[in-house]
Amino acid sequence: MTHYVTAPLPPQQLRCEYLENPLGIEETRPRLSWQVNDPRRGARQTAYQVLVASSVAVLAQDRGDLWDSGKVISDRTTHIEYAGAPLRSRQRCYWKVRTWDQHDQPSPWSEVHWWEMGLLSPEDWFAEWIGLRDETAPPPCVYLRKPFTLGKPVRRARLYATALGVYELRLNGRRVGDHILAPEWTNYRRRVLYQTYDVTNLLTRGENAIGAILGDGWYIGELGWQLQRNNFGEPPARLLVQLEIELEDGSVQHVASDGSWKATNQGPIRYSGLYAGELYDARMEMPGWDQAGFADEAWQSAEVFADPGIVRNAQMHPPIRITQELKPISVSEPTPGVHVFDLGQNMVGFCRLRASALAGTKIQLRHAEVLNPDGTIYVDNLRKAKATDIYIAKGEGVETFVPHFTYHGFRYVELTGFPGKPDLDTITGLVVHSDAPRSATFITSSEMVNQLYQNIVWGQRGNMHSVLTDCPQRDERLGWMGDAQIFVRTACMNMDMAAFLTKFVRDMADSQLPNGAYTDVSPYVSASGALPPAGAPAWMDAGVIVPWTVYQCYGDTRLLERHFDSMARYVDYLDVNNPSGLWVSCRGNDYGDWVPANSVTDKTMLATLYFFYSASLVAQAARILGREEAARKYQAIANRVRRAFNAHYLKDDHYDRATQTIHALVLGMGVVPARARASVARDLVADIERRGWHLSTGFVGTKWLLPALSDNGYDEVAQRLLLNRDYPSWGYMIEKGATTIWERWNSDTMGPEMNSRNHFAFGSVGEWLFRYLAGIDIAPNGAGYRKIVIYPRPGKPEGELNYVKAIYESIHGPIVSEWRITPERFELNVQIPANTQATVYIPAVSAARVMESGKPLRQAEGVSYVKTVRGRVVCEVGAGTYAFTVRR
Ligand code: BGC
DSSP: OOOOOOSOEEEEEEEETTBSSOSOBOOSSOEEEEEEEOOSTTOOOOEEEEEEESSHHHHHTTOOSSEEOOOEEOOOOSOEEOOSSOOOTTOEEEEEEEEEOTTOOBOOOOOOEEEEBOOOSGGGOOOOEEEOOOOOSSOOOEEEEEEEEESSOEEEEEEEEEEESEEEEEETTEEOSOOSSBTOOOOTTTEEEEEEEEOGGGOOSEEEEEEEEEEOHHHHSOBTTTTBOOSSSOSSOEEEEEEEEEETTSOEEEEEOSTTSEEESOSSEEEEETTTEEEEEGGGOOTTTTSTTOOOTTSEEOEEEOOOOOEEEEOOSOOEEEEEEEOOSEEEEEETTEEEEEEEEEEEEEEEEEEEOOTTOEEEEEEESEEOTTSSEEOGGGTTOOOEEEEEOOOSSEEEEOOSSOOEEEEEEEEESOSSOOOTTSEEEEEEEEOOOBOEEEEESOHHHHHHHHHHHHHHHHTBSSSBOSOSSSSOOOOBHHHHHHHHHHHHHHBOOHHHHHHHHHHHHHHOOTTSOOOSBSSOOOSSOOOOOOOOTTTTTHHHHHHHHHHHHHOOHHHHHHHHHHHHHHHHHHHHHOTTSSOOSOOTTOOOSOSOSSOOOOHHHHHHHHHHHHHHHHHHHHHHTTOHHHHHHHHHHHHHHHHHHHHHHEETTEETTOOHHHHHHHHHHTOSOGGGHHHHHHHHHHHHHHTTSOOOOOHHHHHHHHHHHHHTTOHHHHHHHHHOOSSSSHHHHHHTTOSSOOSSTTTTTSOSTTOOSOOOGGGGHHHHIIIIIIOEEEOTTOGGGTEEEEOOOOOOTTSSOSEEEEEEEETTEEEEEEEEEOSSEEEEEEEEOTTOEEEEEEEOSOGGGEEETTEEGGGSTTEEEEEEETTEEEEEEOSEEEEEEEEO
């Protein structure tokens, strides 16, 4: 049946601050967004109306008692700032939206969505910080509890909670929420996040009890390769919770952490550390401790601690949680009594153990990424991270254990102490990470490339635990800035990272030094409290590149605006210290192009290129924000750095001693003068050829390499590097069985010292897979995919890459590029979301060879032909689905 649509359908994907129906929003002008729902070609929004109401009932009358935007003539669907009545703490706001199309036809109203305000002022907090001192090292987890009585049925209840440390909350014997490692990681010297839970259904009239378990987490637990403790303040861990209960009769009852709570360190979690793992003695369980009626006479009074005087912010990004369960694919017994499970995937999280054992039986799980040749686990590359969970059984039939405040990076699990023969149900892998929504699908005709893409995504999932980390397994797992800036664009293809990165950018700013320098890791880690040294080139620059990337991918100008002074101060710091324009001083640990394959990149060249890049991004940001003077200033700095670089290094249109990395950067960053572009690109290819068509780049260069080749007419060389199977290449890792991205091109032959099997940095090629191979990109001035580029780079019909399909869920809706090449035809299926437009570059020598949905291109509805250049037929399309075919 043909379905004729004459008006837009109800808008969908309503979001507030990137989140769906969020609790605990602390923006007083939260930003709303939606997607126009209109399958017609060329569908556009010409106007919208937003209604925000204090109740569903008011909204049902099409009234917005908090805000009625009226009909706003605008094509914007994202980042619409709420502009109604001032919002109060705890306020619930219901909203809906409708849109008008290009014929001024309105859509029906959307479904009702809501957001709820968090606690906006320090006065909203009446809870006190509580905990229990303990000199034991490592300290056992502290259990805290408080019984209370509710005289009436409950209408609505909210729990606001945070900790210095990590917490798990219980109400009446049930878990509150599904967060893992809340309140997550920030620079606790300045800031801690609080979480908001709707606990209405966990409460009952009559006797209730709230319970909390407190662990060390990042606040005072071991962190960094020296296993330093207390990096953000003094022990012990502390809890802050505030339970606000509205009863049926409208009265309000509060339960808050204070000195009346009881505490014990005699619970079953004897310790639980991020690196070390957990020791759980089930014999010490305290049945009913988190319920009313529990006899807590033996518990002590909780100690009240002074307010640390740091900022409390609502968590406005997806929490760390369990996102998937993996069943082992095999179990072996390399030595008697030692069982090794293979989960089939290098994953990050922990295991659920099921066992039936006599009381006191000690069952141990050790985690590893790799096996020794004899089938035992290889743990040397974990360095000092013990990654060991121990369960001591209570002897009551089938017992289940899941650790609380740790995570491991592993594919293999060694089980010892297990009574009898385990089977594949004995353990289950629980995948744990910040649960940002997935936003991409990517498949090709090459199994190797498909595996590579999966490895990239697993690398991302393994290295986002409220901060982007370098690795998830060894005694490190820090917010390394270089790794983050290299991978961030790929990360934003794979997942909707806007909310997560908004948080991470604040971590960077919180770690920025008074002189404007950023640090190598954010949050910085300092047991003494002393400020860390300034960071290194290409590491510090994450402070500029990450917010810039969020702007590019999501059109977020608020983040740029808020972060602008920080970015500018950073470039000032480089400028003041390097007046010649070459970045010669203040290079911190100066990592250079980290872990390359057989090449050494000049560090001054690399640093200077990043100096240029950051200055030019700050100039662009200034232009976008309308700060003309700043734009001129930073553009002048960028120009001066570029001139200095070329004056120093460019001789007769060639860069002396330039590695692949330098060649890729000068091309990608736009440092090469136009006249020398072709010769520099040829030099890059010549170097690749000299190495038998292999790359030699490290972390930094790899991100830029394939894009530089494609941008300069060398798609075939880029594909060749992508498809290599021998060292050094991505294919090499995969041939060796990698299911994540290795830290080093030769992780298989390197020693254990710095050799993680789960580093996402080399996965930065994901950016090329989407932007070039599939060809989904952002047009200049098209931030947030308002203007899209579809520029696929097909391989050869007989080659390994003759089919690619990529779907990217942009903030406007799904963008699809799917192509297939045969000896006779090239086919390209494209989907462009409503209210956006795209420039499509079709590989064809003339428009006459191109058909769209069976019609000659020039007659196709909604397609306008622009020109034919360099073997590409270029056309503009609006929203809709298009099927192009080219006779070859
Ligand atoms: C980390 C890297 C990081 C580097 C600094 C390493 O230990 O694992 O990913 O960027 O140090 O060069």
